[in-house]
Amino acid sequence: MLSKKTKYGLKALTYIARSEGDSPIQVSEIAKNESIPQKFLESILLTLRKAGVLGSKKGKHGGYYLRNAPSEIKMTDVMRVLEGPIAMVPCVSLNYYEKCDDCPDELKCSVHKLMIEVRDSTLKVFRNTTLQDLSGT
Amino acid sequence: MLSKKTKYGLKALTYIARSEGDSPIQVSEIAKNESIPQKFLESILLTLRKAGVLGSKKGKHGGYYLRNAPSEIKMTDVMRVLEGPIAMVPCVSLNYYEKCDDCPDELKCSVHKLMIEVRDSTLKVFRNTTLQDLSGT
DNA sequence: GTAAACCCTACTAAATTGATAGGATTAATA
DNA sequence: TATTAATCCTATCAATTTAGTAGGGTTTAC
Numbered sequence: 001m002l003s004k005k006t007k008y009g010l011k012a013l014t015y016i017a018r019s020e021g022d023s024p025i026q027v028s029e030i031a032k033n034e035s036i037p038q039k040f041l042e043s044i045l046l047t048l049r050k051a052g053v054l055g056s057k058k059g060k061h062g063g064y065y066l067r068n069a070p071s072e073i074k075m076t077d078v079m080r081v082l083e084g085p086i087a088m089v090p091c092v093s094l095n096y097y098e099k100c101d102d103c104p105d106e107l108k109c110s111v112h113k114l115m116i117e118v119r120d121s122t123l124k125v126f127r128n129t130t131l132q133d134l135s136g137t
Numbered sequence: 138m139l140s141k142k143t144k145y146g147l148k149a150l151t152y153i154a155r156s157e158g159d160s161p162i163q164v165s166e167i168a169k170n171e172s173i174p175q176k177f178l179e180s181i182l183l184t185l186r187k188a189g190v191l192g193s194k195k196g197k198h199g200g201y202y203l204r205n206a207p208s209e210i211k212m213t214d215v216m217r218v219l220e221g222p223i224a225m226v227p228c229v230s231l232n233y234y235e236k237c238d239d240c241p242d243e244l245k246c247s248v249h250k251l252m253i254e255v256r257d258s259t260l261k262v263f264r265n266t267t268l269q270d271l272s273g274t
Numbered sequence: 275g276t277a278a279a280c281c282c283t284a285c286t287a288a289a290t291t292g293a294t295a296g297g298a299t300t301a302a303t304a
Numbered sequence: 305t306a307t308t309a310a311t312c313c314t315a316t317c318a319a320t321t322t323a324g325t326a327g328g329g330t331t332t333a334c
Contacts, residue, residue, distance in 0.1 A: 002225040004292060007248050014247040026310070035239040040293055046312070059301025062310045075251065088139040102172040110151040110271035111144050114212065117266070121258040129254070134247035141323060163279070177324055183281070196332025197278045 006082040008036045009044045010134065013053070013078065017070040017135040024056070024063030044082070051081040070135055075126035086126065087119045094119075143219040145173045146181045147271065150190070150215065154207040154272040161193070161200030181219070188218040207272055212263035223263065224256045231256075 011034045016025050027045060031038035045064050048054045053073065054064045066073065079086060080095065090098035091106055092115045099106075106112050148171045153162050164182060168175035182201050185191045190210065191201045203210065216223060217232065227235035228243060229252045240246050 002248075002252065003290095007226065010248050010251070011246075028310085037293065039295080042311075043293090043313090049311095056311065057301085058299075058311050060309045061302065062300085064311090089144070108273075109148075110273070111139075111147045114147070114262075114266060114271060115139065117262045118259055121262050122255055125251075125254045125258050129251060134251060136245075136247070140321095165279085174324065176326080179280075180282090180324090186280095193280065194332085195280050195330075198333060199279045199331085201280090 003083060004040075005044055006079070008034070008041055009048060009082045010078065011036065012041060012045060013048070013066075013073070013131055014134050016054075016064060016066060017131050020066065020070075023061065024065045026063040029063075048078075048081060051077075053078060053081060066131075070132035071130050073131040075129045075131075075134075076123065078131070079126055086122055087115065089115045092116045092119050140220060141177075142181055143216070145171070145178055146185060146219040147215065148173065149178060149182060150185070150203075150210070150268055151272050153191075153201060153203055154268050157203065157207075160198065161202045163200040166200075185215075185218060188214075190215060190218060203268075207269035208267050210268040212266040212268075212271075213260065215268070216263055223259055224252065226252045229253045229256050 012030050015030050015034055019025055027038060027042050030036065031041050045054060045056075049056050049064065052067060055067045056062065056064050076086070085093045085096045087093035087096075089100070089111065090096060091100045091103065091109075091112055100109075103109050103112070149167050152167050152171055156162055164175060164179050167173065168178050182191060182193075186193050186201065189204060192204045193199065193201050213223070222230045222233045224230035224233075226237070226248065227233060228237050228240065228246075228249055237243075237246075240249070243249050
């Protein structure tokens, strides 16, 4: 299941991409328009900022803005920040590899083989999708 | 993340597929050979039996066996039984559809569009993979 | 009739999720 | 310079899910 965090984060990014002009977008505006609890959204955008996806401006008339063009923001990056590893098991994760303690030989493990296929097909989708695609132009 | 339940279930099914002969396979044997807590595995195989994937024989010399040939057991079915819906959000689930309460128009929702693509690509893998593929011939 | 197997229900500890609370800090502007 | 409006940060919490464990009940081969 996709976490609310990721769902809200994607919606917020889409919202920002659609409203991009000169001034940053405020959390309160996004929260209201997308029906997201504001305090929760605050922490999510903070995560995205720390990861380098968003930039922010503090104080009055502050808010968040994209650090890159929507067409340059790939879902692989966003999903890894919000949801964590794309692989369903650590032993097939490209970025967070970990050996299974119960598995003597990965190459003979049926789960391993299947999960590599799932990972690759999901990765293909995320690599070929940018925030521009999500925001619908 | 893939749950241990699903992981253990897949390993057990593979084990059974590989050992298929005339007599059913016992939980204790699978548990020992695959390093799975026996009581936990019992409940998993019970689930698979209730779902019609496995059959069982009670009493001495009892155990579990496949109800169909490995080549007929698709990952779509197994995964739905063990892990639940394949879709990452209910609003794109084929078998467990549910509307999002925060989403006024699904067709305009960026998350919805993305998750449909992910669902379809994952489904493609599961539809094209059988237990025979997992057990490695 | 007894041992060996599956069957079933209930419980539990730990982790994760989806928040909420409360303020600290920063910047625009009147 | 004081006020206001925004982000930033830490801590806490209730509910749910996960990964088991416990303790038998039931069935069948021998």
